[in-house]
Amino acid sequence: MGTDLRRMSVAVIGAGAAGCIAAIAAASAGARVILYEKNDRIGRKLAATGNGRCNLTNLNQDLCCYHTSEDFARDAQKVNTPENSAGFFDEFAASLSGAETGAFPFPEQNFRMESECGSSVSECTKLLIRLFNSFGLFFHERQGYVYPRTDSAAAVVQILERKLRSLGVDIRCGEDVLRIESAKIPPKTVPGARFKITAGTEEYVSSVVLACGSPAGPHLGADDKGYRFAEGFGHHIERPLPALTSLTVNDKLLRTAGGVRCEAKIEILCGGRAVPGACECGELQITGEGISGIPVLQLSRSVSLLMKEKKEDIAAIIDFLPEFDEKDFLEVKKTRISGACGDDTLADIFTGLVHPKIASYIIRRQGCADEKKIRNLPEDGKEEIISGLLDMLRNCLLPIKGTGGFEKAQAACGGVVLSELRPTMESRFCSGLYIAGEMTDIDGRCGGYNLTYAFCSGYTAGLHAAKDGT
Ligand SMILES: Cc1cc2nc3c(=O)[nH]c(=O)nc-3n(C[C@H](O)[C@H](O)[C@H](O)COP(=O)(O)OP(=O)(O)OC[C@H]3O[C@@H](n4cnc5c(N)ncnc54)[C@H](O)[C@@H]3O)c2cc1C
Structure with a gap:
């Protein structure tokens, strides 16, 4: 100098x-x-x-x-x-x-x-x-x-x-x-x-x-x-x-929906209870290993802190229809159930509501096949099965394995x-x-x-x- x-x-x-x-x-x-x-x-x-x-x-x-x-x-x-x-x-x-x-x-x-x-x-x-x-x-x-x-x-x-x-x-x-x-x-x-x-x-x-x-x-x-x-x-x-990193999930089936981007509301739960302040809306990205996108990045900080405290049973609950209020959603459910005819497949129930890959993921998580015909559902349980599948659009629970770490962090x-x-x-x-x-x-x-x-x-x-x- x-x-x-x-x-x-x-x-x-x-x-x-x-x-x-x-x-x-x-x-x-x-x-x-x-x-x-x-x-x-x-x-x-x-x-x-x-x-x-x-x-x-x-x-x-x-x-x-x-x-x-x-x-x-x-x-x-x-x-x-x-x-x-x-x-x-x-x-x-x-x-x-x-x-x-x-x-x-x-x-x-x-x-x-x-x-x-x-x-x-x-x-x-x-x-x-x-x-x-x-x-x-x-x-x-x-x-x-x-x-x-x-x-x-x-x-x-x-x-x-x-x-x-x-x-x-x-x-x-x-x-x-x-x-x-x-x-x-x-x-x-x-x-x-x-x-x-x-x-x-x-x-x-x-x-x-x-x-x-x-x-x-x-x-x-x-x-x-x-x-x-x-x-x-x-x-x-x-x-x-x-912080500002992706989340990994304990659910291999989620790969079915890999590559999808959609509007969603995501909330973090710990021990089945909502974590205060850990709820975000925005564009969700489903990756091979888990979830990402701005709302997930915002939530990752809360997950990091829960993991630091060695908290177990951390989950994300996804609402794939965040803009529907309860009344609208019930209406949608009613029309989808009453409109489902024998030739329709389970995947058809979701048409126009969510990306087909999300539909496929939800159907498989319930242990069914996308191409299963409505006529092949048991007559006395048909309504309940369709209703259960549609409900998962609002509260799809994903067990969280961890975060994407510093490698993916901003x-x-x-x-x-x-x-x-x-x-x-x-x-x-x-x-x-x-x-x-x-x-x-x-x-x-x-x-x-x-x-x-x-x-x-x-x-x-x-x-x-x-x-x-x-
Ligand atoms: C992929 C990515 C995208 C992002 N996008 C955004 C965005 O769009 N908007 C936003 O607000 N934030 C964004 N961020 C966050 C933002 O980049 C950081 O918060 C910000 O850059 C931090 O600035 P900093 O100067 O504190 O640290 P850094 O930018 O990390 O700079 C620290 C520097 O110190 C140097 N250094 C460290 N140790 C030594 C040493 N011993 N001797 C000499 N040099 C040393 C390092 O090499 C480094 O260059 C992003 C981050 C990432 C990773």
Whole structure:
């Protein structure tokens, strides 16, 4: 590093969403910044987000879109209301509001927030959009989900890289940080040096931002080693668990319906009882091994937590007709039963209601064959059999084996315990050490919330790391 004795020096470990924006914030605030990345390029996970389109944020913001384990432990009923993260979002909004915007010769985009919950998370989203506008990145939105105008995650990485380079950030790809220590005998050339970083070389810096991510997505180079750095400074790690992942089921017959996508309501049960807050509607995807799709990803967090507590008898109950109320459904049942004629097969009963593969799965689960003719059903049990088959459309119980794990996960719940961090993301145990992004114990719902948090916490950490001690 150079020898400007007036400037803070900041090392950012990890060039993902949080690390890149932290380096930009720190460099914009005047610090000399080294950005370490063990992969051969920056933003590898970021480039894979949103199926390559990057769902960067969401206009529908509320604190209940973000989870922390501390709240879960405090009150299982309140799993969706992490009040204590409010202080963090207040600080993020304050940090981002000072961000230099309008530097690019384009107007700022003012999207109307879909839900103005009166909280600072809405403000954070608006400021984040403006910040990216100032870097030259523009957005469009679909039902509140915000994507780059070009639907390109690669463009987000390119824009960040250009900004980093224009600010003179020293980007060191292919450098795996091995050790971070308190500097015992700091060199005089680095003012306020508090940390020694060992990677390819040794560097002394005044502040460190840890933004090493979580183990979600190991095929993108993700691992859990970042937590060891935090532990080295006395932090506790809430055991990371896969979130936003698929679910596997104990039902080989489900393969019959493999490849089907359909609207459904899915609820998680444990010991036959509904798990509070674990119910989602949306497009269900049936895979070879189990179930996936956005509603399942949202529910996987609850399953991970139940499995951590060694709970048994976990099941998902699927309603394949979520838009029918009880009265409509009874009407459908009545007409299907009265309209079934001798030549019809069992599969015919479902025609026009659900995908034939779902019909086939349900019929086989009841031990029947699709092509069985209605006339071959026992006359006195006919109604009951048809009614039972149709009822399974509303409450199809799937025994859950587990989750798709970190391999299929988009995020991790758990991480560095939040109460050990200040709202500026600084460690309460070690001044000058900041921790941001997915390494910390906040995870968001599917829909742009994880990147919102990574960018907001990263920006805040970088800004304060640069100002620290000045
Ligand atoms: C397939 C997929 C799709 C997703 N889609 C979306 C989406 O559309 N919207 C959304 O909001 N979220 C999405 N997410 C989640 C989102 O990508 C993450 O929450 C976010 O990227 C976390 O950012 P981060 O900077 O904290 O961590 P990361 O992006 O994981 O970055 C951490 C970086 O640190 C580096 N690193 C770790 N240790 C070291 C070390 N010792 N030395 C040097 N470098 C190190 C890693 O190589 C990595 O590049 C998706 C995730 C996945 C896996």
